[in-house]
Amino acid sequence: MYRYDEQDQQIMNERVAQFSDQTRRYLAGELSETEFRALRLMNGLYFQRFAPMYRIAIPYGMLSSTQLRKLAEIARTYDRGYGHFSTRQNIQFNWCKTEDIPTIFAELASVEMHSVQTSGNCIRNTTTDQLAGVAHDELEDPRPYCELIRQWSTFHPEFAYLPRKFKIAVSSSKKDRAAVQMHDIGLYMLENDDGEVGFQVWVGGGLGRTPILSQKIRGFLEKQHMFSYLEAILRVYNQHGRRDDGNRARIKIMVRDLGPEKFAELVEAEWAHIRDSALRLEDADIERIKAYFTTPDYASKTADSTDFNEKYNQNSEFARWVNQNTAEHKQEGYKAVYISLKAPGIPPGDATHEQMDLIADLADEFSFGEIRTTHDQNLVLGDVHKADLFTVWQRLQALQLATPNIGTLTDMICCPGLDFCGLANAGSIDVAEKLNERFEDLDYLYDLGELKLKMSGCMNGCGHHSVGHIGVLGVEKKGQEWYQVTLGGDASNDASLGDRIGPAFDKEGVIDAIQGIVQVYVDLREGEERFLDTYRRIGITPFKERVYAKEAA
Amino acid sequence: MNQAIKQKTYRRVILDRQIVTDNWQYIGDEDSVPDQGDIVVSLDRWKNDQQTMSRHVGRIGVQLNEKTNIEEINISLNHIPLIVIDFPIIDTNKRGYHPVGCGYSQAYLLRSRYGYSGELRAIGDSVARDVLQYMERCGINSFDLAEGKDINDALKAFNEMTVAYQPSADKMQPAFIRRRNVA
Numbered sequence A: 001m002y003r004y005d006e007q008d009q010q011i012m013n014e015r016v017a018q019f020s021d022q023t024r025r026y027l028a029g030e031l032s033e034t035e036f037r038a039l040r041l042m043n044g045l046y047f048q049r050f051a052p053m054y055r056i057a058i059p060y061g062m063l064s065s066t067q068l069r070k071l072a073e074i075a076r077t078y079d080r081g082y083g084h085f086s087t088r089q090n091i092q093f094n095w096c097k098t099e100d101i102p103t104i105f106a107e108l109a110s111v112e113m114h115s116v117q118t119s120g121n122c123i124r125n126t127t128t129d130q131l132a133g134v135a136h137d138e139l140e141d142p143r144p145y146c147e148l149i150r151q152w153s154t155f156h157p158e159f160a161y162l163p164r165k166f167k168i169a170v171s172s173s174k175k176d177r178a179a180v181q182m183h184d185i186g187l188y189m190l191e192n193d194d195g196e197v198g199f200q201v202w203v204g205g206g207l208g209r210t211p212i213l214s215q216k217i218r219g220f221l222e223k224q225h226m227f228s229y230l231e232a233i234l235r236v237y238n239q240h241g242r243r244d245d246g247n248r249a250r251i252k253i254m255v256r257d258l259g260p261e262k263f264a265e266l267v268e269a270e271w272a273h274i275r276d277s278a279l280r281l282e283d284a285d286i287e288r289i290k291a292y293f294t295t296p297d298y299a300s301k302t303a304d305s306t307d308f309n310e311k312y313n314q315n316s317e318f319a320r321w322v323n324q325n326t327a328e329h330k331q332e333g334y335k336a337v338y339i340s341l342k343a344p345g346i347p348p349g350d351a352t353h354e355q356m357d358l359i360a361d362l363a364d365e366f367s368f369g370e371i372r373t374t375h376d377q378n379l380v381l382g383d384v385h386k387a388d389l390f391t392v393w394q395r396l397q398a399l400q401l402a403t404p405n406i407g408t409l410t411d412m413i414c415c416p417g418l419d420f421c422g423l424a425n426a427g428s429i430d431v432a433e434k435l436n437e438r439f440e441d442l443d444y445l446y447d448l449g450e451l452k453l454k455m456s457g458c459m460n461g462c463g464h465h466s467v468g469h470i471g472v473l474g475v476e477k478k479g480q481e482w483y484q485v486t487l488g489g490d491a492s493n494d495a496s497l498g499d500r501i502g503p504a505f506d507k508e509g510v511i512d513a514i515q516g517i518v519q520v521y522v523d524l525r526e527g528e529e530r531f532l533d534t535y536r537r538i539g540i541t542p543f544k545e546r547v548y549a550k551e552a553a
Numbered sequence B: 001m002n003q004a005i006k007q008k009t010y011r012r013v014i015l016d017r018q019i020v021t022d023n024w025q026y027i028g029d030e031d032s033v034p035d036q037g038d039i040v041v042s043l044d045r046w047k048n049d050q051q052t053m054s055r056h057v058g059r060i061g062v063q064l065n066e067k068t069n070i071e072e073i074n075i076s077l078n079h080i081p082l083i084v085i086d087f088p089i090i091d092t093n094k095r096g097y098h099p100v101g102c103g104y105s106q107a108y109l110l111r112s113r114y115g116y117s118g119e120l121r122a123i124g125d126s127v128a129r130d131v132l133q134y135m136e137r138c139g140i141n142s143f144d145l146a147e148g149k150d151i152n153d154a155l156k157a158f159n160e161m162t163v164a165y166q167p168s169a170d171k172m173q174p175a176f177i178r179r180r181n182v183a
Helices: A006-027 A033-041 A065-078 A098-110 A143-153 A223-240 A251-258 A260-274 A283-290 A306-314 A316-325 A353-366 A386-398 A429-438 A442-448 A507-524 A531-538 A541-552 B003-010 B043-048 B050-055 B102-113 B129-137 B151-159 B175-182
Strands: A045-047 A052-056 A062-064 A082-085 A091-093 A168-171 A185-191 A197-203 A215-222 A334-339 A350-352 A370-373 A379-385 A453-456 A470-477 A480-487 B012-015 B018-021 B039-042 B060-063 B082-086 B089-091 B097-099 B119-123
Touching (some): A006 A033, A006 A098, A006 B175, A033 A045, A033 B097, A052 A098, A065 A091, A065 A353, A065 A370, A143 A168, A143 A223, A143 A283, A143 B175, A185 A223, A197 A223, A197 A260, A215 A223, A215 A260, A223 A251, A223 A260, A223 B102, A251 A260, A283 B175, A306 A316, A306 A386, A316 A334, A316 A386, A334 A386, A350 A353, A353 A379, A353 A386, A379 A386, A442 A507, A470 A507, A480 A507, A507 A531, A531 A541, B043 B050, B043 B060, B060 B119, B082 B102, B102 B119, B102 B129, B129 B151
Parallel strands (some): A168 A185, B039 B060, B060 B082, B082 B119
Antiparallel strands (some): A045 A052, A052 A091, A082 A350, A334 A379, A370 A379, A470 A480, B012 B018, B089 B097
């Protein structure tokens, strides 16, 4: 994975010193709340319901074991012993003290990490496929391009005060596992007719109050123009995006209002000025970054898989975990292992410091020292040899990290909700817990197959409810928590936004409603159809009839 | 002592990283233009009130606002001795107060695309120590700080970050280009 050179390290060290001084001036009363607000947000520090929340960037989801141990240490020393992995592949801590943040930031810089631009109206962490570099359906490793974007966007002087936040995602595989079309800019890597690999450029996606999927504005962009094209989009947005109304300030509103053709015209006109400027990448610039993303020494593990096959056939619990929580690997004999952070009774995405330390150890022993975070709020060991799977499983199990529910209904995405967040209108963690109780039968879950349930505690949509196969949105009405349910959303290649089923449910009612919805699918599915396929075939009516008839009865 | 003279006597700005006494007077669109002295008027007034402007004894600077589309100005501003860019803080409908950042792009365009080489000044509520370096990178070389800001403290901003990742309107060579010479 990428390692800082002297320049990267110097930039981050200088930033630590700068933010330490800003925090000192704030605590000394030299900076007002309002003045400090923009500065702290740009460094990942929110002031929330009970305590500050500190969000740390995990660039495109890659962590070394050293970095994960540092996060464990931070959880232990400065927080209450755990952290929360977010849907943007980042981690956040909920109980840090403001005066400790500069020290934590310095700790991060010591392991080549940071918290910059994880909040505020600037370019946020670039995200990608959690299987980048190991996926069997990948065209080219997207991570070097993500790293280039990370560098270009970090402390970009012109784009530190955009109309709103700005998110970029890159995907290079057949199956989009990075929810590209929900991002302000999405880049799909693809090959043109001449066999050259470049990017297809999509703009104007985003969830929140007005969920919109992005639009394609360029069919093919050569790699050397990546910086200049991104800069052209950002400059058009920074000059012409709306600033009068925070709810209409995202680039998605601008693209929707202008239309993608007109927007593309503006971008192309701007780009014409800068495509051959200093922003133009040379092949060597790309190669230099690519050189960090080496293929692990797969041949170093020569153990045969006889033992694995035996255990797989004899131990049904192990087999179930292998089937559900490991993914195909481009390298024969290897698997990518999903570590489920969705154990029953645990808020989705949370991990304790003991768990983080264990995962770091497993990464060192069995996966070339690297860990990935996913936008579904799980972790991945990218390169585990089949012969090691049984040991890895046993050790994960010991710390409740082997719940075999990846991709099932209980592998839900969920924001921190009313329990932590200053914006939330309703609880989401408690609903997740009730759902876990209701759907505890694993065989039933497997029978339901791929079913993406996504839940947000407010309109801002951090839990991606709009693109859940089943989406749940918490709202507040007259001091009570209510839940709206949507069906048929999807975040992959053929992305779609969910349709609202009808009036909202109370906290008990929403669990019954979801059970009813799932039962309609079981009754009406044909063959191997997934929930989403059935929904797309039969529409919302049968679901509506079941759920509200039940209520009336 | 009237307002104009008071302004003239006491206001200090940062110009090219030095503290200097400022002699420019900002003239609102409704204000009458004084007979002499260095004045700053809005771009609209400068364009539309050529008669007054041509009579004026003294230098004339031009102030842009956040709506100004640099690419649609259609008149060269390159002979203007001072261009002022506004960096206000606005209330964005329940999302709190946010610094308005289109001025960064306006500055970048004037400096690097349109070749403006005169004094490019930032004014407004968000002009304070912690954004000066961003502004300077985009081509601004003059800073009229927000009210109540310590001008000596603000000078410390310029040396905080010594490496940049991307090119802008300044001379800093970005990391990815510096690496070409290391290999």
